[in-house]
Amino acid sequence: MKPRAFTYIRPATITEAVDALSHYGERARVLAGGQSLMAMMNFRLVEVDALIDISRLAELSRIRVTDGALEVGAAVTQNQLLLSPELKSHVPLLAEMLPWVGHFQTRNRGTVCGSIAHADPSSEIPLALALLGGCVVLQSKRGTRTLSADQFQTGILSTARAPDEMIVAARFPANGKSGHAFRETSRRHGDFAIVGIAALKTGANTLRLGFGGVSSRPFISTLEGGNAKAVTDEIEKLVWQFDGYEDMHATSRMRRDLVRRMAPALIEEAFA
Amino acid sequence: MTTLKPGDLARIDLTLNGEAVSGHAEPRMLLADFLREKCGATGVHVGCEHGVCGCCTIVMNGVAVRSCLALAVQAEGAVIETVESLAPDGTLNAMQEAFRKHHALQCGFCTPGILMSLIDLLRRNPKPEREEIVHVVGGHLCRCTGYSNIIDAAMDAINGTAK
Ligand SMILES: Cc1cc2nc3c(=O)[nH]c(=O)nc-3n(C[C@@H](O)[C@H](O)[C@H](O)COP(=O)(O)OP(=O)(O)OC[C@H]3O[C@@H](n4cnc5c(N)ncnc54)[C@H](O)[C@@H]3O)c2cc1C
Ligand code: FES
Ligand code: FES
Numbered sequence: 001m002k003p004r005a006f007t008y009i010r011p012a013t014i015t016e017a018v019d020a021l022s023h024y025g026e027r028a029r030v031l032a033g034g035q036s037l038m039a040m041m042n043f044r045l046v047e048v049d050a051l052i053d054i055s056r057l058a059e060l061s062r063i064r065v066t067d068g069a070l071e072v073g074a075a076v077t078q079n080q081l082l083l084s085p086e087l088k089s090h091v092p093l094l095a096e097m098l099p100w101v102g103h104f105q106t107r108n109r110g111t112v113c114g115s116i117a118h119a120d121p122s123s124e125i126p127l128a129l130a131l132l133g134g135c136v137v138l139q140s141k142r143g144t145r146t147l148s149a150d151q152f153q154t155g156i157l158s159t160a161r162a163p164d165e166m167i168v169a170a171r172f173p174a175n176g177k178s179g180h181a182f183r184e185t186s187r188r189h190g191d192f193a194i195v196g197i198a199a200l201k202t203g204a205n206t207l208r209l210g211f212g213g214v215s216s217r218p219f220i221s222t223l224e225g226g227n228a229k230a231v232t233d234e235i236e237k238l239v240w241q242f243d244g245y246e247d248m249h250a251t252s253r254m255r256r257d258l259v260r261r262m263a264p265a266l267i268e269e270a271f272a
Numbered sequence: 273m274t275t276l277k278p279g280d281l282a283r284i285d286l287t288l289n290g291e292a293v294s295g296h297a298e299p300r301m302l303l304a305d306f307l308r309e310k311c312g313a314t315g316v317h318v319g320c321e322h323g324v325c326g327c328c329t330i331v332m333n334g335v336a337v338r339s340c341l342a343l344a345v346q347a348e349g350a351v352i353e354t355v356e357s358l359a360p361d362g363t364l365n366a367m368q369e370a371f372r373k374h375h376a377l378q379c380g381f382c383t384p385g386i387l388m389s390l391i392d393l394l395r396r397n398p399k400p401e402r403e404e405i406v407h408v409v410g411g412h413l414c415r416c417t418g419y420s421n422i423i424d425a426a427m428d429a430i431n432g433t434a435k
Pocket of ligand 1: 029030031032033034035036037038039054074100101102103106107109110111112113114115117118120122123124125165166167168190191192193322323324
């Protein structure tokens, strides 16, 4: 199908973009890579009066390292970030997760911040941001504010973004050389994850664990290392804290089972 | 700032397969439809219109993208390559020949998109491993071949090492 008619706006600066957003509010959407938005518009799941196309904004195309974090501008595509040398050296966990975001062909246009804005519960990038304790920089005509990943993503496709705000950047804290691991189960590489699990070593005997696809937003917890039995018990406690997210691809029971099967090896890898 | 109201016809100038072309489109027109209907590039196939099947894949500014998930107005000034660029004088290129030899197509609906994705891959990495080809072909749906012949054809064209 085709999208409904709308006004197309291509701002030349961030100021013009937020002016347009404040004018249209909820009746507009920011168009970044279009890899989720255009599909929803073609299917008329989303209908808008105006699209504000930020994909060519030079001000938003920067990747830089500031205050121990990798800051990714809102027009940076997933493949541009994958090719940047700063990614591997500063946030190797994200470097490992990005190739799982859709296909090479969708990563050529899909942006890092667009995935965070879209807030799909099984998406890899919001999971990485939440696990690393990163944040999102929002800008509107009223000013700028920074929200932690936890404050930003509130539920399935829902965020704390006000209608007149846009994401200008996301900041991923550098995890440098600390141990980490990522595993995902999907029907086929490139499809949305049924379950994705990421782990980050935070101390000699502690891990931060993040789960995608099991709750309405990334589920983050900590885990103490121990013998195999202790770890299995910990995982069993965790899976019953998930809020039971399910869809046509997998029941919540299947998701719990996948976590039981995937987590032990992942935990071992992150501690190694 | 560029603003186009619903129904406004914008003039779009772009480079298609090495030639300067132009046409008019309203904001809601998808790039895939623009290339087919206004530029005559009917090798751009439209299957699902939500980014999943890969039939509409083109090379835009050097990278493979879904033309059903972009707007025609976003292609202003772009350099676009479609399957028509591969055999300008009617002679198949090496990849197309390999597809033919390995029966890598049956109905051929998916083929233009797959060929354009492989172009992007080969420009980034002229000697990809089989696994990389599998990942790139994984971004396409083919209802006829079962994929093995497509991967064999690509391997043959690249290394002469089809299994
Ligand atoms: C075949 C296919 C497979 C996919 N598989 C996966 C997968 O496995 N994992 C995964 O995570 N994703 C997957 N995706 C979706 C992913 O590719 C999208 O890139 C991502 O979800 C959205 O990024 P975008 O830049 O394309 O945003 P858009 O599609 O342009 O926008 C998405 C939403 O975010 C809003 N938005 C975007 N940028 C901003 C901003 N700066 N400020 C405010 N709002 C903004 C838009 O208004 C819209 O509501 C897949 C997509 C396709 C087509
Ligand atoms: S028509 Fe574009 S991906 Fe299917
Ligand atoms: S050859 Fe028919 S869909 Fe691929």
